[in-house]
Amino acid sequence: MFHKIDYPFLIATFASFLASVALWFLVNREYGLYVGIWVPSILALWVGVRVVILTTIISTNRRD
Numbered sequence: 001m002f003h004k005i006d007y008p009f010l011i012a013t014f015a016s017f018l019a020s021v022a023l024w025f026l027v028n029r030e031y032g033l034y035v036g037i038w039v040p041s042i043l044a045l046w047v048g049v050r051v052v053i054l055t056t057i058i059s060t061n062r063r064d
Contacts, residue, residue: 005053009046013039 002010016038023034 003053005049006046009042009049011043013046016042 014034019037020032020036022032023035
C-alpha cells in the first residue's frame with residue numbers, strides 16, 4: 001500500500017507533530033501552534049505528490 005516516496009512524508013509529519021506537542025508543553029504555546037500548522041501542510045503536499053504519481057502511472061498504462 002505504501003511506496004518508498006510515502007515514508008519521508010509520514011516521518012516528517014510524525015516528527016512535526018511530536019515537535020509541536022513538545023513546544024506546546026515545554027517552551028511556548030505559540031511556537032507549538034506554529035509548528036503544528038506544518039502537520040496538515042506536509043500531509044497536503046504528500047497528497048499532491050501521490051496524485052501526480054498516480055496520474056503518471058495511469059497515463060502510462062493507457063498508452064500501452
